[in-house]
Amino acid sequence: MSERPTREIHDSKVLAAMSHPLRRRLLDVLRVDGPSTASVLADKTGQAVGNISHHLKVLAASELVEEAPELARDRRERWWRMVSGRLNWSPSDFPDDPVAEAAESLVLDRQTAMARQWFADRDGYPEPWRRAAFSTDHWARLSVAELAELEERIVTLLASLADREIPDDGQERKTVFLTVRAVPGRP
Secondary structure, eight states, X not given: OOOOOEEEOOOHHHHHHHOSHHHHHHHHHHHHHOSEEHHHHHHHHTOOHHHHHHHHHHHHHTTSEEEOGGGOSSTTOOEEEESSSEEEOOGGXXXXXXXXXXXXXXXXXXXXXXXXXXXXXXXXXXXXXXXXXXXXXXOOOOOHHHHHHHHHHHHHHHHHHHSSOOOOSSOOOOOOOOOOOOOOOOO
């Protein structure tokens, strides 16, 4: 996984570039699988190579991805990689911006879709994986400072798992989608 720093997004145009469903998926694939060509990304996403190339150019214009020419075997082959290891943005940085509202909606839709995909596919996984997968929710009374501390602790934990060197200990590992949401609410 990447050891590149987190990029803080404060530009609405960059947020718009990363808030398209296919571009978000391309960023996810590059984050998880590492550098790739448009052809491989097309195979992984079921999209046409031309469509992938277009969306990679949009992401590159916002400096979210970049070419990795050192990976090419010849001048015709174009490899792409993420510029930053992780992207971070806050809706509070985009007050009254419809792009931020659309971006938040996309994130929630993506998280829900990943959970629904698990529900649809879980019978295809061995029992230990079905037992290990989990979902949990809790109610707590927190101050703003405590909520911020909780975020920092959870993000640090998840980043340590995502960015670690994978141990060569013979254990089977699968890519796991990790998501957490903590919002004020009422039961």
